[in-house]
Amino acid sequence: MRLIGNIIWFIFGGLVMGLGWFLTGLIMFVSIIGIPWGRACFMLGGFCLWPFGREVVSRRAVTGRDDIGTGPLGFLGNVAWFLVAGFWLALGHLFSALLCFITIIGIPFSFQHLKLVGATLAPIGKTVVEVP
Numbered sequence: 001m002r003l004i005g006n007i008i009w010f011i012f013g014g015l016v017m018g019l020g021w022f023l024t025g026l027i028m029f030v031s032i033i034g035i036p037w038g039r040a041c042f043m044l045g046g047f048c049l050w051p052f053g054r055e056v057v058s059r060r061a062v063t064g065r066d067d068i069g070t071g072p073l074g075f076l077g078n079v080a081w082f083l084v085a086g087f088w089l090a091l092g093h094l095f096s097a098l099l100c101f102i103t104i105i106g107i108p109f110s111f112q113h114l115k116l117v118g119a120t121l122a123p124i125g126k127t128v129v130e131v132p
Helices: 004-027 035-049 061-063 072-101 106-122
Strands: 053-059 126-130
Touching: 004 035, 004 072, 004 106, 035 053, 035 072, 035 106, 035 126, 053 061, 053 106, 061 126, 072 106
Parallel strands: none
Antiparallel strands: 053 126
């Protein structure tokens, strides 16, 4: 069922938003300072292409310890991210969720977009894991 959901997702919205994430990541990689945000963009862009059966969680929950992205510097990085690009990607996911809610078959896809809004607002210190 996950495979079918991911294929339908990819065709009807995942590709467009995934490309938005990858374009944002490329823009972030232009400067040396933007590399951590670019890395997060590529990770979440891959998640955006194929989200069913995977989940975005804090790296602290996975590793059991803090790192630079899960501490105070990660918080500052997320604030800077939100001001530069996070707001616009979140609006894209919200708009896509509203479009998906119009149809009955699109409701599960709109929930995926809403999950991605949460990840869009604060991607630093997060990772993608497989859901059993």
